Amino acid sequence: MNLRRVSAISRKEFIQIIRDPRSLALAIVIPMILIVLFGFALSLDIDNIPLAIWDRDNTRASVDFLLNFKNSKYFQIIGYYDNYRDLQRLIDSGKAMMAMVIEKDFSQDLLSGRPAPVQLILDGSDSNTATIALGYANAVVTQYNTNIILNIMKKYTKENPTPVNLQSRIWFNPDFQSKLFIVPGLIAVIIMIISSLLTSLTVAREWERGTMEQLISTPVRRAELLLGKFLPYFAIGFFDLIMSVLLGVFAFGVPMRGSVILLLILSSVFLTGALTQGMLISIVTKNQRTASQLAILSSFLPTFLLSGFTYEIFNMPKVVQALTFLIPARYYIIILRGIYLKAVGLDVLWRPSLLLCIFAFIIVSVAIRKFKKKIA
Amino acid sequence: MTSIKAVSLTRKFDNITAVDDLSFEVPEGEIFGLVGPDGAGKTTTMRLLTGILEPTSGEGWVYGKHIVKESESLKDNIGYMSQRFGLYEDLTVMENVNFYADIYCVSGNERSDRIEKLLGFSGLTPFKGRLAGKLSGGMKQKLGLACALIHTPKVLFLDEPTNGVDPVSRRDFWKILYNLLKEKVTIFYATSYLDEAERCKRVGLIHKGKMLRCDVPDKIKEEFKAKTLEEAFIKIINEWESHAGK
Amino acid sequence: MPENNTVAVTSLEKKFGNFTAVNRINFEVSGGEIFGFLGPNGAGKSTTIRMLCGIISPTSGSGKVGGFDIIKEQGKIKQNIGYMSQRFSLYDDLTVEENIDFYSGIYRVPKDEKQARKEKIIGLAGLEAFRHRLTSTLSGGWKQRLALGCAIIHKPKIIFLDEPTSGVDPITRNNFWAIIKDMARNGITVFVTTHYMDEAENCGRMALIYKGSIIAMGTPEEMKTKIMKNTVLDIRVAKGEDWLDKIETLKGVEEAALFGVSIHAVVKDERAAIDAIKDIFKRSGLKDYKVTKIKATLEDVFVSLIEDYDKEHDESKKS
DSSP states (O other): OOHHHHHHHHHHHHHHHHHOHHHHIIIIIHHHHHHHHHHHHTOOOOOOEEEEEEESSOSHHHHHHHHHHHTOTTEEEEEEOSSHHHHHHHHHHTSOSEEEEEOTTHHHHHHHTSOOOEEEEEOOSSHHHHHHHHHHHHHHHHHHHHHHHHHHHHHHHOSOOOOOOOOOOOOSOTTOOHHHHHHHHHHHHHHHHHHHHHHHHHHHHHHHHTHHHHHHTSSOOHHHHHHHHHHHHHHHHHHHHHHHHHHHHHHSOOOOOSOHHHHHHHHHHHHHHHHHHHHHHHHHHOOHHHHHHHHHHHHHHHHHHHSSSSSOGGGSOHHHHHHHTTOHHHHHHHHHHIIIIIOOOHHHHHHHHHHHHHHHHHHHHHHHHHOOSSOO | OEEEEEEEEEEEETTEEEEEEEEEEEETTOEEEEEOOTTSSHHHHHHHHTTSSOOSEEEEEETTEETTTTHHHHTTTEEEEOSSOOSOTTSBHHHHHHHHHHHTTOOHHHHHHHHHHHHHHTTOGGGTTSBGGGSOHHHHHHHHHHHHTTTOOSEEEEESTTTTOOHHHHHHHHHHHHHHHHTTOEEEEEESOHHHHTTSSEEEEEETTEEEEEEOHHHHHHHTTOSSHHHHHHHHHHHHHHHHHO | OOOOOOEEEEEEEEEETTEEEEEEEEEEEOTTOEEEEEOSTTSSHHHHHHHHTTSSOOSEEEEEETTEETTTOHHHHHHHEEEEOTTOOOOTTSBHHHHHHHHHHHTTOOHHHHHHHHHHHHHHHTOGGGTTSBGGGSOHHHHHHHHHHHHTTTOOSEEEEESTTTTOOHHHHHHHHHHHHHHHHTTOEEEEEESOGGGGGGOSEEEEEETTEEEEEEOHHHIIIIIOOSEEEEEEETTHHHHHHHHHTSTTEEEEEEETTEEEEEESSHHHHHHHHHHHHHHTTOOOEEEEEEOOOHHHHHHHHHHHHHHHHHHHHHO
């Protein structure tokens, strides 16, 4: 390995990146935009569900009941109405997600011990959000019911009954803020896509422009050529990584609880695999357009869908679960979330870290083997 | 000393035989012209001899190195200019030259002397800072030549270097080649222009992958009572085609 | 309307900003003539041809093509000439026939003539076997002939060919010129640009344009005799490359180059140069050599003319 040749190739590659505004934008600006966009848009938190109310009973009991919704941070009462048409209009236009109708005999039914029906109308077009909203509504109603029962029992027994009291404590993300969970995963997705996309052009471009033919007629070695091409992109990828981490901490308030050094070391391993994956695609296709399409396809889809970033792996069918073992981002996301939120070290993360190293090693060896200093 | 030697060199692509049983020798310090129409097999021959393409059968040596078994060490001794401009258009003249100087590990005083000399006689010194893509056709070819010569190769392979270059630049280009002959560099020159082939010491006429004639231009012209090589060449091909037809 | 197939320009000039691409040129081309317009890249060839075809307007000067004014009647010119550009404006994803059909539509070839015209062009270009082939799969030579066919679909009386043979091998070029000569015999005027000087031998008359100006004009024979002021000597000597420098630096020798086993020297004064050459051989005791005068090639002529022009203009700049 001749370091002079390596540095000559790196320098050349670097100049080419600097002189091409498009590749520079792809390398620096796009990742930042992606993380900001995704970070804000991909929120799974639901609060302030807009709720419209028609209280046909309008007694103390019904107002008391509604107070529970009013005091919940999950609901936002947008107004009181007195007919179905208004409610329907609000749900149709999306101004209200939920409408609640309290029947005329609510308080009477309640007092005489009959079931007191409350009608809940829910916009189910976004099933995920609707399910969560329904869950919240159920919780509020259950709480209300429990209170009633407790009060009645108190009357009869003159004692304070104590039902089971679930004392839950939530670790790592006590407020269930989804961004704490999403941002580390997002870093993995972005690094994977950008890295493999960046390098997917580098070898193919030289074949297309005819510069590779000149280069392979020189004594330069395969490993020198590939390492030389790898280094500048590694620098860019590393820069993107640091920017993403900083954005995560300062723009999204995601705490960095674990070891930064460990994070950077393991990220480098992941970055190496991702960059080389792009380069391998470039080596095999020898065509920029095919290479970039293939790079997006092979990085974006698996990383987005199968890494555990958007969908929980334990929810997937067994066959698909088996497939996720082949996705390096799966391990990287475990590592990122582990270090970020749980502040764990290699003693816990050794298994995904090892697998990440194995993946990088395999892809680098395949890339070197596949690159030939021959025309055909 | 023999600088280039080919023995039954053959290369097939699927069903097409691009280079068909070529055998020839080029002595050291000679300028040899490989002449033929487009698709005759000139570029394939070049690629075989420069070790960037493997032959289907046959053997070859360039400056004593076997083109298959020693294809990497062979590359220390050769300079190659491919048919398409092989340098980086988004790099400046100087950046390209420095890049290739590094690739060939040319260093120290030798490096700066060599660069100065090459840029000097190719007339590129005033354009050091210009992007290679912004050079004229003739200038690009001279830059390609300068980069292929940076490590003082023993054998120089040029694949249609003056294609699309105007006559004045073409003459300048040839002047540089003459200077190289004085340094005993062997030049292997592929071209489809027969007026240019007249400048070579010996020429090999290649057609459909086969070497139809290999001799001194004057002898070929005499043999076919032709005024120019072009005339002789057309006669040779027509004669061969009528034989092949039978 | 009388058939007019001549070209004539007076003081034709084209400027792009401060740059004069074409500098007040004058020439005439008579009917049925093959007129070569030669010069290095960037000399002004394409700019001139575009002005003549009515694609761009001149900065000043005037000209007529086929009797139509190149400034006022650009539309009529386009209907009456054929133009084949350097890059063969063909559609790669159409077949040979579809390309021809497209151009006959563009030139509004009458419906009842379309088929006959198409067959004639396919025959002329020898494209019979390739009718339904995609143009992208044709080799350079066939594309060139197809492009020529498309340029003459409307039976123009004048055709303009802009570097029609660039990147085409000698045999294909030979065939191409055979077609061109045949067209000229049938009374079509051919205006062709090229930077391959050996090709210029095929022209009836030619003009050499350099840095926007026409610096010489005449038949190939006139170019090589009357216009060429220098003489070319063939010096046959062993190890020519060792003598090249010495001969090139002799006084009166403009240029020296190796040609196979001999050296070609372009000299100002034939007698003086021969004496000087013989002198250096004599001094090193060499007897086995031969110096003969040979006919200049067109390339020799052009290079000499261009070098003379550069020298003159450098001097006039200095003084």
